[in-house]
Amino acid sequence: MSEGWQRVRPSESDPRDDKPGTRWELSPKLDIEPFNLNVAVLEPGERLSQSHFHYHHDQAELIHVAAGRCRVEVADDRFIAEQGDTVRFDAGPEGVHLVHNPFDEPCRIVAMGWPPSGRHPVETVKTIGELLDERE
Structure with a gap:
């Protein structure tokens, strides 16, 4: 790290190959401990999560759509999140969600979860x- 700042370019590092989409976990590279920070295409x-339609018992999450658009499925609704939109999901069953891309163009998302220790357990x-079969 340089004097007081650090730049990370996801394109210059390997994405995680065990997650859906193309995802870079940036928190470790930036030495961030209070939350998990990811960029995903x-x-x-x-879809964004390997856990499908899920919630975390003890972790809130948010997504910011940096480019493109995606569909967000929540407990009793669904909507399209477009470039510039930010969506927050509470911890617990009331924050159940699924973020996926049913469109023809890629979607770039910045995702955060806090606290990082709340990532598990996750409830699918x-x-x-x-x-989608239920909602179609």
């Missing part, structure tokens, strides 16, 4: 297939 048909409520 969802190609058409991809339904798979994306089950949820």
Whole structure:
């Protein structure tokens, strides 16, 4: 790190290959402890979380759509989040959600979760297939 600042370029590091989409976990590279910071690119048909329609018992999350658009599924609704939109999900069952890209263009998302220790346990409520079958 230089004097008082640090730049990280996701394109200059390897994404995680165990998560859906193309995801870079930036918190470790930036030495950030209070929250998990990720950048993800969802190609058409991809979802953000390997946990499908889920919630975290003890972690709140937010997404910011940096480019493109995605669909957000919540407990009793769904909507399109477009470039510039930011969406927050509470911890616990009331914050159940799924972020996915059913569109023809990629979507770039900045995602944060806090506290980082609350990442687990995660509760999968339904798979994306089950949820979309119900809602279609």
